[in-house]
Amino acid sequence: MRKTITLIFMGLLSIGSLYAQNAPIDFEPEGNGAEWTWTVFENDINPAVEIVANLDQSGINTSSTVMKFTALQEGEPYAGTESEHGSDIGTFSITESNxxxxxxxxxxxxxxxxxxxxxxxxxADPEIKVANTLINQWEEITIDYSSRIGSPNATGVDQIVIFPDFTERDQDNIIYIDNITFSEGEETTEEEPMTAAPTPTLAPEDVVSLFSDPYTDVNVDTWNTGWSAANYEEVLIESNPTKKYSILNFNGIEITNPSIDVTTPQMNNFHMDIWTPNSTEFRVKLVDFKGDGYQGTNGDTEAELSFVLTPNAWNSLDIPLSDFMNAGMTAMTDINQLVISSDPAGASTVYMDNVYFSSESTPQDEPMTAAPTPTLAPENVISLFSDPYTDVNVDTWNTDWSAANYEEVLIEGNPTKKYTALNFNGTETTSP
Incomplete structure (x- = not known):
C-alpha cells in the first residue's frame, strides 16, 4: 500500500511558506528593498526611486544605503511609491506582533x-500619516497600525505604499527613507466615553435634527458613504444611541431625500457633541448642491471649519452658520452632505451625538463661582487682566481676525471674559 502522508505534509508546508513577511526593509544590497520594484505615482513626470549612499551617517542611522525620493512641486500632495504586489514584501497580516x-x-x-x-x-484602509519633527537629520518616525488589527484590509497584505511628503509643495523636496521595521506595540486599551452626551434642552420647534434622542430626526440616507475612509458603528453609551467612527480619515454623511433648507424656517447654528480619545484636529464641512444635484450646472458650495477638541470629554460644538458663510459657503437651501475628518488621519476615533441645526444657540453651563483670587505680591506680577492688580494696556481681547464671540460678564460680581463659538481668538498687547 502506498502511503501519502509525506505528500500531504509537503502540501501544508507549501501553503505555509506563502505566508511570510520580508522585513525589515533596510535598502541594503543583501537585505530587503534595494532590489524591489518601486513604482512612483502622482508625481507629475515620475523620477525613478533611487537607492543611494547614506548622506548622513553621523546620527542615528549608520547604514550604508537608503531610498531617495524626489517629490516634485508639480506632483500631487499624495505622490508616493509602492512595492510590487506579493513578490517584494511577501504576504502577511497585521497582528499585535507587527x-x-x-x-x-x-x-x-x-x-x-x-x-x-x-x-x-x-x-486598503486609509494611509496613516505622521509628521517629522526634525529637519536635515535622521529621525525615527513611529506609525501605530494597531487600530487596523482585524480589518479585512489588513489581512493578507502583500504591498506597502509610502507617501514621503504628503503636502502641497512650492518647490521640489528630496526625502530619504531607511530601516522600515514592523514590531510589537505596547498593549493599550483605547479610552471610550463613560457617560452619554448631554441631553439637549432646546424646544423641538427650534431644531432640525439629524440625530438626537429628544427630537424627531429628518431622513438621513447614510452615516457612512461608500467613499468614506472610516469604520462606522452604532453603539450605546449609558443606553444612549451614539455614532462611533474609528480609523477616521474622513467620513461622509448624506441627506438627499430630502435635503435640508436651513433658511425655512431660519436656522442660525449647527450643533454636534463630539468625544475623542486622540483627535488632535477635528474638521466639519457642510456641502450645498444648490438645487441640481452633486456638481450640477449650478455648481456646489461648501465650507470647512476646524476645531481643537478636549480629549476624553464631550465637546459641544455650537457653530454659527455665519461661520460657514464667512469661510466661503454661498448657499444653505440645499444642504446634502456633512463631512467630518480628523487628525491623526486614518487613526482617529470619535464618538458623535446630538447632530442638529437650531434657530438658537444651545444653552451652555456657566460657572457658579468666580475664579480664585490671586495672592502674589503686586511687585511680582505683570497683569493683563486680574482684579487685585493694575493691568497693563491690552489693545484688544478679541481681534478682528478672531473666530469667536466675545463678552465681558460678571461671575459673583467678578469681571470675567467669556468666549463662545470658539475656534480661535487673538488678544493683542502692542501699546506698549
Missing part, C-alpha cells in the same frame, strides 16, 4: 509621511 511600523526619514521640511498596506485585490 502593528507598530517604524522608519527613519531625512527631510529638509516638516510634512506628513504616510504608510498604507494593500491586499492582493488592491483593497
Amino acid at each position: 502593528s507598530v511600523i517604524k522608519l527613519m526619514v531625512w527631510k529638509s521640511t516638516i510634512s506628513d509621511i504616510g504608510i498604507k498596506l494593500v491586499t492582493p485585490s488592491s483593497a
Whole structure:
C-alpha cells in the first residue's frame, strides 16, 4: 500500500511558506528593498526611486544605503511609491506582533509621511500619516497600525505604499527613507466615553435634527458613504444611541431625500457633541448642491471649519452658520452632505451625538463661582487682566481676525471674559 502522508505534509508546508513577511526593509544590497520594484505615482513626470549612499551617517542611522525620493512641486500632495504586489514584501497580516511600523526619514521640511498596506485585490484602509519633527537629520518616525488589527484590509497584505511628503509643495523636496521595521506595540486599551452626551434642552420647534434622542430626526440616507475612509458603528453609551467612527480619515454623511433648507424656517447654528480619545484636529464641512444635484450646472458650495477638541470629554460644538458663510459657503437651501475628518488621519476615533441645526444657540453651563483670587505680591506680577492688580494696556481681547464671540460678564460680581463659538481668538498687547 502506498502511503501519502509525506505528500500531504509537503502540501501544508507549501501553503505555509506563502505566508511570510520580508522585513525589515533596510535598502541594503543583501537585505530587503534595494532590489524591489518601486513604482512612483502622482508625481507629475515620475523620477525613478533611487537607492543611494547614506548622506548622513553621523546620527542615528549608520547604514550604508537608503531610498531617495524626489517629490516634485508639480506632483500631487499624495505622490508616493509602492512595492510590487506579493513578490517584494511577501504576504502577511497585521497582528499585535507587527502593528507598530517604524522608519527613519531625512527631510529638509516638516510634512506628513504616510504608510498604507494593500491586499492582493488592491483593497486598503486609509494611509496613516505622521509628521517629522526634525529637519536635515535622521529621525525615527513611529506609525501605530494597531487600530487596523482585524480589518479585512489588513489581512493578507502583500504591498506597502509610502507617501514621503504628503503636502502641497512650492518647490521640489528630496526625502530619504531607511530601516522600515514592523514590531510589537505596547498593549493599550483605547479610552471610550463613560457617560452619554448631554441631553439637549432646546424646544423641538427650534431644531432640525439629524440625530438626537429628544427630537424627531429628518431622513438621513447614510452615516457612512461608500467613499468614506472610516469604520462606522452604532453603539450605546449609558443606553444612549451614539455614532462611533474609528480609523477616521474622513467620513461622509448624506441627506438627499430630502435635503435640508436651513433658511425655512431660519436656522442660525449647527450643533454636534463630539468625544475623542486622540483627535488632535477635528474638521466639519457642510456641502450645498444648490438645487441640481452633486456638481450640477449650478455648481456646489461648501465650507470647512476646524476645531481643537478636549480629549476624553464631550465637546459641544455650537457653530454659527455665519461661520460657514464667512469661510466661503454661498448657499444653505440645499444642504446634502456633512463631512467630518480628523487628525491623526486614518487613526482617529470619535464618538458623535446630538447632530442638529437650531434657530438658537444651545444653552451652555456657566460657572457658579468666580475664579480664585490671586495672592502674589503686586511687585511680582505683570497683569493683563486680574482684579487685585493694575493691568497693563491690552489693545484688544478679541481681534478682528478672531473666530469667536466675545463678552465681558460678571461671575459673583467678578469681571470675567467669556468666549463662545470658539475656534480661535487673538488678544493683542502692542501699546506698549
